Amino acid sequence: MASILAVDDSASMRQMxxxxxxxxxxxxxxAVDGQDALEKISRSPVxxxxxxxxxxxMDGLSLVRALRxxxxxxxxxxxxxxxxxxxxxxxxxxAAGATGWMVKPFDPVRLVxxxxxxxxx
Amino acid sequence: MNxxxxxxxSPGEFDLSQFHDVFFEEAGxxxxxxxSLLLALDLHAIEDETLNAIFRCAHSIxxxxxxxxxxxxxxxxxxxxxxxxxxxxxxxAITVGMVDTLLESGDVLRQQLALRQAASSESLDASELVARxxxxxxxDAAAAPLTAAPLxAAPLxAAPLTAAPLTAAPEVASPPALVVDLxxxxxxxxxxVGPLEHATQADPIAELxxxxxxxxxxxxxxxGHLDGQRMRHFQVITSSADSDLLDLFSFHVAREQVHLQSxxxxxxxxxxxxxxxxxxxxxxxxxxxxAPGGSSDPQLRQxxxxxxxxxxxxxxxxx
Numbered sequence: 396m397a398s399i400l401a402v403d404d405s406a407s408m409r410q411m412x413x414x415x416x417x418x419x420x421x422x423x424x425x426a427v428d429g430q431d432a433l434e435k436i437s438r439s440p441v442x443x444x445x446x447x448x449x450x451x452x453m454d455g456l457s458l459v460r461a462l463r464x465x466x467x468x469x470x471x472x473x474x475x476x477x478x479x480x481x482x483x484x485x486x487x488x489x490a491a492g493a494t495g496w497m498v499k500p501f502d503p504v505r506l507v508x509x510x511x512x513x514x515x516x
Numbered sequence: 517m518n519x520x521x522x523x524x525x526s527p528g529e530f531d532l533s534q535f536h537d538v539f540f541e542e543a544g545x546x547x548x549x550x551x552s553l554l555l556a557l558d559l560h561a562i563e564d565e566t567l568n569a570i571f572r573c574a575h576s577i578x579x580x581x582x583x584x585x586x587x588x589x590x591x592x593x594x595x596x597x598x599x600x601x602x603x604x605x606x607x608x609a610i611t612v613g614m615v616d617t618l619l620e621s622g623d624v625l626r627q628q629l630a631l632r633q634a635a636s637s638e639s640l641d642a643s644e645l646v647a648r649x650x651x652x653x654x655x656d657a658a659a660a661p662l663t664a665a666p667l668x669a670a671p672l673x674a675a676p677l678t679a680a681p682l683t684a685a686p687e688v689a690s691p692p693a694l695v696v697d698l699x700x701x702x703x704x705x706x707x708x709v710g711p712l713e714h715a716t717q718a719d720p721i722a723e724l725x726x727x728x729x730x731x732x733x734x735x736x737x738x739x740g741h742l743d744g745q746r747m748r749h750f751q752v753i754t755s756s757a758d759s760d761l762l763d764l765f766s767f768h769v770a771r772e773q774v775h776l777q778s779x780x781x782x783x784x785x786x787x788x789x790x791x792x793x794x795x796x797x798x799x800x801x802x803x804x805x806x807a808p809g810g811s812s813d814p815q816l817r818q819x820x821x822x823x824x825x826x827x828x829x830x831x832x833x834x835x
Contacts, residue, residue: 405576407539411532411583418529449575451568478579478597500582500590503530 429453
């Protein structure tokens with residue numbers, strides 16, 4: 396079991412991701428955007444961050460950069476779950492320090508598999 | 517278009533259908549938000565964050581729709597997102613036509629969502645709209661023919677460009693204007709032609725601009741369709757005088773069916789180079805066709821001169 400921060404401005408997406416992760420035995424903290432994520436994470440550390448890209452206030456890649464700039468989260472797995480599928484964006488994600496890039500539509504089975512893989516390595 | 521209901525739910529314990537309600541509620545909120553942002557847009561002073569916010573509305577609906585397999589909703593929001601993405605990246609400039617199309621898309625989306633929410637087997641064919649938005653996003657000549665300059669680089673006067681009048685009375689909306697760079701002496705004219713029985717009746721007007729290279733730049737704003745008032749909408753960038761254009765156009769449609777509206781631009785010299793057709797020798801100037809109902813101008817009715825346009829003599833004289 397891991398503690399996972401799920402970041403998405405869409406309430407339905409957040410709920411689906413949380414449901415999936417909790418069903419798989421993980422603990423989930425939800426955040427509505429990058430800024431909210433940074434606040435939440437400062438209060439309770441997590442093992443993995445799963446974030447959307449397009450969000451108000453602070454987008455996913457900015458969140459990745461902010462986390463990578465924080466000693467505590469330099470090595471933490473960060474997955475981006477987004478509809479953005481362009482190579483350009485994926486490259487930007489890699490450059491920012493994201494661990495993985497998953498393209499929506501959201502597939503709960505695949506998400507659980509990927510998270511298992513990332514946490515198990 | 518309608519595999520949405522038949523798509524298998526996510527396997528096993530991850531039955532996501534329990535999240536349908538929250539998705540529909542959220543999609544409704546996003547739609548309402550997108551529309552109010554679009555309606556409040558001031559095309560002269562668009563903030564990046566406003567475009568980002570509109571983008572996110574479409575983006576968010578798309579993400580959920582794709583997850584639930586609401587393919588029609590996902591397809592439409594996908595092209596909207598593509599258009600909005602290019603706009604927010606300043607790769608293309610926003611036009612009233614785009615705003616209008618996005619608002620139209622909102623109406624269609626609402627219906628699509630209602631059908632999906634009611635688990636209806638019906639679906640709404642939005643393929644024409646999807647194609648239109650895709651063309652706008654790709655700067656297609658028919659949908660958005662002019663490679664538009666950034667709006668703030670070529671500000672147009674406020675009145676014809678604000679979105680509000682379009683949405684207040686979509687049936688009689690003024691023609692959507694495109695943002696363009698004008699050469700000295702050129703101006704932008706909104707041209708409405710009609711009411712017509714058939715949209716093609718106005719096609720010869722487009723051909724005039726092909727036949728007469730110096731006449732101006734012609735753009736159809738209506739994808740070749742009549743609007744609710746049986747009007748067609750064009751935009752012309754020209755240095756020719758209204759009266760000369762009217763003379764030309766009325767070869768093909770009744771003069772009363774042609775409505776020109778100048779779309780003045782701030783800080784644009786609209787005087788020089790406007791000699792246009794007036795500088796032509798009288799014998800070279802075209803004659804208007806008598807309107808079906810009879811022209812009010814007796815001189816036009818009585819004219820004995822042939823109604824053939826001496827195209828070859830025009831270009832240099834018109835420049």
